[in-house]
Amino acid sequence: MPKLHIQYFAILREQRGATEESLATVASTPRAVYEELRARYRFSLPADRIRAAVNDEFVAADAPLRDGDRIVFIPPVAGG
Amino acid sequence: MPFRISSDPIDPVASQQTLRNARAGACVTFEGWVRDLNDGEAVQSLEYEAYAPLAEKEGERILAEAQSKFPIEAASGVHRVGHLRLNEVAIWVGVTAQHRAAAFEACRYIIDEAKARLPVWKKEHYATGATTWINCATRGEHTEKTR
Numbered sequence: 001m002p003k004l005h006i007q008y009f010a011i012l013r014e015q016r017g018a019t020e021e022s023l024a025t026v027a028s029t030p031r032a033v034y035e036e037l038r039a040r041y042r043f044s045l046p047a048d049r050i051r052a053a054v055n056d057e058f059v060a061a062d063a064p065l066r067d068g069d070r071i072v073f074i075p076p077v078a079g080g
Numbered sequence: 081m082p083f084r085i086s087s088d089p090i091d092p093v094a095s096q097q098t099l100r101n102a103r104a105g106a107c108v109t110f111e112g113w114v115r116d117l118n119d120g121e122a123v124q125s126l127e128y129e130a131y132a133p134l135a136e137k138e139g140e141r142i143l144a145e146a147q148s149k150f151p152i153e154a155a156s157g158v159h160r161v162g163h164l165r166l167n168e169v170a171i172w173v174g175v176t177a178q179h180r181a182a183a184f185e186a187c188r189y190i191i192d193e194a195k196a197r198l199p200v201w202k203k204e205h206y207a208t209g210a211t212t213w214i215n216c217a218t219r220g221e222h223t224e225k226t227r
Protein backbone atom coordinates (compact mmCIF):
# COMPACT_ATOMS: atom_id res chain seq x y z
CA MET A 1 0.00 0.00 0.00
CA PRO A 2 1.37 3.48 -0.83
CA LYS A 3 2.59 5.38 2.19
CA LEU A 4 1.93 9.10 2.53
CA HIS A 5 3.20 11.71 4.94
CA ILE A 6 0.49 14.00 6.34
CA GLN A 7 1.15 17.34 8.01
CA TYR A 8 -1.53 19.19 10.01
CA PHE A 9 -2.00 22.88 10.74
CA ALA A 10 -4.41 25.04 12.74
CA ILE A 11 -7.90 23.61 13.33
CA LEU A 12 -6.96 20.26 11.74
CA ARG A 13 -3.85 19.97 13.94
CA GLU A 14 -6.02 20.52 17.02
CA GLN A 15 -8.75 18.11 15.93
CA ARG A 16 -6.17 15.46 15.00
CA GLY A 17 -4.12 16.06 18.16
CA ALA A 18 -0.89 15.76 16.15
CA THR A 19 1.24 17.80 13.78
CA GLU A 20 2.09 14.96 11.42
CA GLU A 21 1.75 11.26 10.75
CA SER A 22 2.48 8.56 8.19
CA LEU A 23 -0.49 6.93 6.51
CA ALA A 24 -0.66 3.74 4.48
CA THR A 25 -3.74 4.03 2.30
CA VAL A 26 -5.33 2.96 -0.93
CA ALA A 27 -6.86 6.42 -1.31
CA SER A 28 -5.37 7.83 -4.49
CA THR A 29 -6.34 11.52 -4.41
CA PRO A 30 -6.11 14.26 -1.76
CA ARG A 31 -9.90 14.38 -1.49
CA ALA A 32 -10.11 10.63 -0.86
CA VAL A 33 -7.35 10.80 1.75
CA TYR A 34 -9.12 13.71 3.47
CA GLU A 35 -12.43 11.84 3.53
CA GLU A 36 -10.69 8.83 5.08
CA LEU A 37 -9.04 10.97 7.77
CA ARG A 38 -12.19 13.02 8.36
CA ALA A 39 -14.19 9.87 9.07
CA ARG A 40 -11.47 8.57 11.41
CA TYR A 41 -10.80 11.77 13.37
CA ARG A 42 -14.17 13.52 13.00
CA PHE A 43 -12.78 16.68 11.40
CA SER A 44 -15.49 19.36 11.42
CA LEU A 45 -14.72 20.84 7.99
CA PRO A 46 -16.22 19.15 4.91
CA ALA A 47 -13.89 18.27 2.03
CA ASP A 48 -15.20 21.07 -0.17
CA ARG A 49 -13.78 23.67 2.23
CA ILE A 50 -10.31 22.14 2.29
CA ARG A 51 -7.53 22.73 -0.24
CA ALA A 52 -4.58 20.40 -0.62
CA ALA A 53 -0.87 20.81 -1.17
CA VAL A 54 1.51 18.05 -2.18
CA ASN A 55 5.24 18.46 -1.69
CA ASP A 56 4.81 22.19 -0.93
CA GLU A 57 2.68 23.05 -3.96
CA PHE A 58 -1.10 23.56 -4.29
CA VAL A 59 -2.80 20.69 -6.15
CA ALA A 60 -6.33 19.87 -7.31
CA ALA A 61 -8.49 17.76 -4.99
CA ASP A 62 -8.38 14.92 -7.52
CA ALA A 63 -4.65 15.09 -8.31
CA PRO A 64 -2.92 11.69 -8.42
CA LEU A 65 -0.79 10.75 -5.40
CA ARG A 66 2.49 8.83 -5.36
CA ASP A 67 4.15 6.75 -2.69
CA GLY A 68 6.12 9.03 -0.37
CA ASP A 69 4.17 12.23 -1.15
CA ARG A 70 3.91 14.84 1.61
CA ILE A 71 0.34 16.14 1.89
CA VAL A 72 -0.92 19.21 3.72
CA PHE A 73 -4.65 19.87 4.02
CA ILE A 74 -5.39 23.59 4.06
CA PRO A 75 -8.44 24.79 6.02
CA PRO A 76 -9.95 28.19 5.06
CA VAL A 77 -7.14 30.73 5.43
CA ALA A 78 -7.19 33.88 7.55
CA GLY A 79 -3.90 35.71 7.17
CA GLY A 80 -3.33 39.44 7.59
CA MET B 81 11.38 39.97 -4.29
CA PRO B 82 11.22 38.29 -0.89
CA PHE B 83 8.16 37.32 1.11
CA ARG B 84 8.95 35.90 4.52
CA ILE B 85 7.18 34.20 7.39
CA SER B 86 8.66 35.38 10.69
CA SER B 87 8.34 34.19 14.26
CA ASP B 88 10.22 37.32 15.38
CA PRO B 89 8.43 40.66 15.73
CA ILE B 90 8.24 42.62 12.46
CA ASP B 91 10.38 45.77 12.33
CA PRO B 92 8.67 48.10 9.80
CA VAL B 93 11.57 50.57 9.69
CA ALA B 94 14.17 47.90 8.98
CA SER B 95 11.84 46.24 6.46
CA GLN B 96 11.39 49.52 4.61
CA GLN B 97 15.15 50.11 4.44
CA THR B 98 15.54 46.98 2.28
CA LEU B 99 13.36 48.63 -0.41
CA ARG B 100 15.47 51.80 -0.78
CA ASN B 101 16.61 52.50 -4.30
CA ALA B 102 17.53 55.63 -6.23
CA ARG B 103 14.86 55.22 -8.93
CA ALA B 104 11.97 55.21 -6.44
CA GLY B 105 10.04 58.44 -5.90
CA ALA B 106 7.33 56.77 -3.85
CA CYS B 107 7.14 54.21 -1.08
CA VAL B 108 3.82 52.85 0.19
CA THR B 109 3.69 50.46 3.12
CA PHE B 110 0.84 48.67 4.84
CA GLU B 111 0.83 47.27 8.38
CA GLY B 112 -1.89 44.93 9.62
CA TRP B 113 -2.22 45.24 13.40
CA VAL B 114 -3.87 43.10 16.02
CA ARG B 115 -7.02 44.96 17.10
CA ASP B 116 -9.16 44.55 20.19
CA LEU B 117 -12.54 43.83 18.64
CA ASN B 118 -13.88 41.43 16.01
CA ASP B 119 -17.61 40.97 15.31
CA GLY B 120 -18.38 42.77 18.56
CA GLU B 121 -16.27 40.36 20.61
CA ALA B 122 -13.41 41.68 22.80
CA VAL B 123 -10.17 40.16 21.52
CA GLN B 124 -7.21 39.77 23.87
CA SER B 125 -4.63 38.25 21.56
CA LEU B 126 -4.20 36.43 18.27
CA GLU B 127 -2.36 33.28 17.39
CA TYR B 128 -1.05 32.99 13.82
CA GLU B 129 0.09 29.75 12.28
CA ALA B 130 1.54 29.28 8.77
CA TYR B 131 2.49 26.52 6.40
CA ALA B 132 5.70 28.43 5.91
CA PRO B 133 7.30 26.89 2.78
CA LEU B 134 4.11 27.29 0.74
CA ALA B 135 3.17 30.64 2.31
CA GLU B 136 6.53 32.12 1.31
CA LYS B 137 6.26 30.65 -2.19
CA GLU B 138 2.72 31.97 -2.65
CA GLY B 139 3.72 35.36 -1.19
CA GLU B 140 6.52 35.63 -3.74
CA ARG B 141 4.12 34.72 -6.54
CA ILE B 142 1.84 37.59 -5.39
CA LEU B 143 4.79 40.01 -5.37
CA ALA B 144 5.76 38.90 -8.90
CA GLU B 145 2.15 39.41 -10.07
CA ALA B 146 2.20 42.94 -8.62
CA GLN B 147 5.48 43.59 -10.45
CA SER B 148 3.94 42.53 -13.77
CA LYS B 149 0.64 44.39 -13.27
CA PHE B 150 1.96 47.73 -12.01
CA PRO B 151 5.02 49.86 -12.89
CA ILE B 152 6.82 49.42 -9.56
CA GLU B 153 10.49 49.20 -8.61
CA ALA B 154 10.39 46.74 -5.72
CA ALA B 155 8.04 45.02 -3.28
CA SER B 156 8.38 42.81 -0.25
CA GLY B 157 6.32 41.40 2.57
CA VAL B 158 6.51 39.71 5.97
CA HIS B 159 3.83 37.78 7.84
CA ARG B 160 4.25 37.13 11.53
CA VAL B 161 3.47 33.82 13.23
CA GLY B 162 3.08 32.98 16.91
CA HIS B 163 1.06 34.53 19.73
CA LEU B 164 0.58 38.26 19.16
CA ARG B 165 -0.63 40.88 21.61
CA LEU B 166 -2.84 43.86 20.78
CA ASN B 167 -1.25 46.37 18.39
CA GLU B 168 1.55 44.06 17.29
CA VAL B 169 2.21 43.99 13.54
CA ALA B 170 0.78 40.83 11.97
CA ILE B 171 1.68 41.62 8.36
CA TRP B 172 3.85 44.21 6.64
CA VAL B 173 3.86 44.99 2.91
CA GLY B 174 6.06 47.58 1.22
CA VAL B 175 6.22 48.79 -2.38
CA THR B 176 8.41 51.36 -4.13
CA ALA B 177 7.73 52.93 -7.51
CA GLN B 178 8.73 55.96 -9.53
CA HIS B 179 5.27 57.45 -8.90
CA ARG B 180 2.75 57.12 -6.09
CA ALA B 181 -0.25 55.76 -8.02
CA ALA B 182 1.45 52.50 -8.91
CA ALA B 183 2.85 52.13 -5.39
CA PHE B 184 -0.62 52.55 -3.81
CA GLU B 185 -2.30 50.18 -6.26
CA ALA B 186 0.37 47.49 -6.00
CA CYS B 187 0.39 47.63 -2.19
CA ARG B 188 -3.41 47.23 -2.14
CA TYR B 189 -3.18 44.33 -4.57
CA ILE B 190 -0.55 42.53 -2.51
CA ILE B 191 -2.34 42.82 0.85
CA ASP B 192 -5.70 41.78 -0.64
CA GLU B 193 -4.22 38.74 -2.38
CA ALA B 194 -2.11 37.80 0.66
CA LYS B 195 -5.18 37.74 2.91
CA ALA B 196 -7.07 35.56 0.43
CA ARG B 197 -4.31 33.18 -0.62
CA LEU B 198 -1.52 32.66 1.94
CA PRO B 199 -1.82 29.40 3.88
CA VAL B 200 -1.91 31.26 7.20
CA TRP B 201 -4.45 30.78 9.97
CA LYS B 202 -5.62 32.98 12.83
CA LYS B 203 -7.02 31.95 16.17
CA GLU B 204 -8.68 34.65 18.24
CA HIS B 205 -8.47 34.57 22.03
CA TYR B 206 -11.36 36.46 23.61
CA ALA B 207 -11.67 38.24 26.92
CA THR B 208 -14.24 35.57 27.91
CA GLY B 209 -11.56 32.86 27.65
CA ALA B 210 -13.11 31.38 24.48
CA THR B 211 -11.10 30.92 21.28
CA THR B 212 -11.98 30.46 17.62
CA TRP B 213 -10.19 29.68 14.34
CA ILE B 214 -11.34 32.44 12.00
CA ASN B 215 -13.23 31.35 8.83
CA CYS B 216 -13.36 27.72 10.01
CA ALA B 217 -16.84 27.61 11.54
CA THR B 218 -19.13 24.92 10.15
CA ARG B 219 -22.86 24.87 9.64
CA GLY B 220 -24.85 24.81 12.85
CA GLU B 221 -21.98 26.40 14.76
CA HIS B 222 -22.17 30.14 14.48
CA THR B 223 -18.80 30.74 16.00
CA GLU B 224 -17.26 27.36 16.78
CA LYS B 225 -16.01 28.59 20.11
CA THR B 226 -14.33 26.25 22.54
CA ARG B 227 -13.57 26.85 26.16
